[in-house]
Amino acid sequence: xxxxxxxxxxxxxxxxxxxxxxxxxxxxxxxxxxxxxxxxxxxxxxxxxxxxxxxxxxxxxxxxxxxxxxxxxx
Numbered sequence: 374x375x376x377x378x379x380x381x382x383x384x385x386x387x388x389x390x391x392x393x394x395x396x397x398x399x400x401x402x403x404x405x406x407x408x409x410x411x412x413x414x415x416x417x418x419x420x421x422x423x424x425x426x427x428x429x430x431x432x433x434x435x436x437x438x439x440x441x442x443x444x445x446x447x
Contacts (some may be wrong), residue, residue: 377404378400378401378403378404383396383397383401384397
């Protein structure tokens with residue numbers, strides 16, 4: 374990881390609410406490898422197919438966040 378990532382500060386802000394949590398995810402990804410970008414993640418169809426194949430449903434927030442990991446914060 375690079376020196377520019379403030380793990381303690383990021384985790385502290387992440388615990389304060391949704392905006393801080395997603396800021397932590399974006400900052401962590403940017404320091405770990407590269408920033409999240411539009412087109413990262415999987416679309417709804419890919420997630421649905423994986424859930425059917427595995428025989429499980431992802432928690433809505435987990436699965437839908439995966440779908441938009443490169444854009445938006447839903």
